[in-house]
Amino acid sequence: MTSAQDFLHSCLDRGFSFYTGTPCSYLKPIINYVIDNKEFSFINATNEGDAVALACGAVMAGKRSVVMFQNSGLGNALNPLTSLNYTFKIPLLLIVTLRGEPAGPKDEPQHELMGEITTALLETIRIGWSYFPDSSDKILAALEHADAFMTEERLPFAFVMRKGAVEPYKLNSFDKTRPIHHTVSHEENFRFPYNKRPTRNEALKIIQSISGKGTAVIATTGFNGREMYMLDDRNNQLYMVGSMGCALSIGTGIALHKPGLKVIVVDGDGALLMRTGAMATTCSCSPHNLIHILLDNEIHESTGGQRTLSNNVSFPVIAKGFGYTHVCSTDVLDEFKSCLTQSMEQNGSVFIHLKTRPGVPAGLGRPSVKPVQVKERFMEYLGNFQ
Numbered sequence: 159m160t161s162a163q164d165f166l167h168s169c170l171d172r173g174f175s176f177y178t179g180t181p182c183s184y185l186k187p188i189i190n191y192v193i194d195n196k197e198f199s200f201i202n203a204t205n206e207g208d209a210v211a212l213a214c215g216a217v218m219a220g221k222r223s224v225v226m227f228q229n230s231g232l233g234n235a236l237n238p239l240t241s242l243n244y245t246f247k248i249p250l251l252l253i254v255t256l257r258g259e260p261a262g263p264k265d266e267p268q269h270e271l272m273g274e275i276t277t278a279l280l281e282t283i284r285i286g287w288s289y290f291p292d293s294s295d296k297i298l299a300a301l302e303h304a305d306a307f308m309t310e311e312r313l314p315f316a317f318v319m320r321k322g323a324v325e326p327y328k329l330n331s332f333d334k335t336r337p338i339h340h341t342v343s344h345e346e347n348f349r350f351p352y353n354k355r356p357t358r359n360e361a362l363k364i365i366q367s368i369s370g371k372g373t374a375v376i377a378t379t380g381f382n383g384r385e386m387y388m389l390d391d392r393n394n395q396l397y398m399v400g401s402m403g404c405a406l407s408i409g410t411g412i413a414l415h416k417p418g419l420k421v422i423v424v425d426g427d428g429a430l431l432m433r434t435g436a437m438a439t440t441c442s443c444s445p446h447n448l449i450h451i452l453l454d455n456e457i458h459e460s461t462g463g464q465r466t467l468s469n470n471v472s473f474p475v476i477a478k479g480f481g482y483t484h485v486c487s488t489d490v491l492d493e494f495k496s497c498l499t500q501s502m503e504q505n506g507s508v509f510i511h512l513k514t515r516p517g518v519p520a521g522l523g524r525p526s527v528k529p530v531q532v533k534e535r536f537m538e539y540l541g542n543f544q
């Protein structure tokens with residue numbers, strides 16, 4: 159295994175001090191080390207395409223830059239990589255994790271196809287690549303090769319990171335990543351300190367208590383779907399895996415074509431920030447039967463607890479701005495319950511924001527029912543409604 163320290167200091171010797179990206183659990187040691195050490199700076203981007211563009215700006219301003227993301231996010235990054243980096247000839251060092259590696263360790267179904275095609279996809283878009291050095295003595299040669307490619311082609315080069323390539327590195331400066339409050343004007347609406355807020359599990363129980371027949375529930379990628387499945391697996395629930403940030407658009411597509419149903423989207427803050435523009439699309443077609451719930455723990459909990467940018471965003475303010483018919487925001491469970499109960503009677507698109515604290519029930523597993531089966535029984539259920 160490579161040590162994060164060895165890798166990052168060799169990068170620093172070559173001038174790479176600016177880091178950005180979107181988390182993946184494989185990236186924890188590198189991200190943690192960069193956060194801990196002041197020679198480096200790290201910006202947590204809401205999606206991988208934005209991370210690429212941010213780094214392109216930094217490169218144009220004279221900063222050598224590294225962009226890190228999961229291979230699922232290569233899809234999000236394809237557009238800037240092909241029409242920004244290629245067009246303007248902007249080299250970047252990429253670290254792309256290899257979830258779903260063929261013949262690699264067992265992984266989740268949503269990583270299967272991208273795992274098979276990651277390296278071919280990089281080649282198709284003319285990005286040079288090699289595996290992330292799996293021991294510290296291979297770092298210098300790997301960086302030299304990457305640098306030669308970037309200088310010659312003036313295009314990004316990717317280190318493709320397999321599971322376990324880097325030794326674990328525990329974050330020391332937790333304060334630097336802990337959500338900072340006092341940043342947004344809506345803060346005074348919240349009563350509880352971070353660690354006293356309701357849990358996701360308490361909120362999901364309330365959601366399940368009202369989401370009986372006549373409702374359809376889409377639970378987003380992250381812990382929402384996994385916890386909801388564990389609480390009570392029902393055929394009116396769709397547990398998203400992959401396609402992070404797409405829950406709202408899926409829910410809108412259903413709501414528009416099943417006006418006899420109430421559609422409830424249970425979102426995460428990392429997921430919603432990845433595709434916030436979907437709120438504009440949803441409101442532009444104003445479904446009368448949509449409840450969009452945001453369970454906002456201010457972190458990417460399911461990939462290791464890295465901060466999202468949620469504490470810099472006033473979700474109720476932007477929801478109003480996007481045009482939701484009713485908006486409610488709270489950190490009190492009873493208020494959440496009464497907003498939700500009222501919203502079942504309201505016409506229009508309702509946005510309900512609940513600030514939550516992190517934490518998952520002990521022994522949280524993953525749905526044992528396969529995504530295709532979940533979809534099929536969900537469609538059968540939807541078929542009962544106009």
Ligand SMILES: Cc1ncc(C[n+]2csc(CCOP(=O)(O)OP(=O)(O)O)c2C)c(N)n1
Pocket residue numbers: 180181182228230231232234378379380381382400401402425426427428429430455457458459460461466
């Ligand atoms: C395009 C893409 N990028 C990154 C990931 C890795 N990933 C899976 S879940 C997740 C965090 C989701 O955060 P949030 O919505 O806040 O939910 P939480 O983890 O807190 O439950 C990330 C980054 C992914 N699945 N897809």
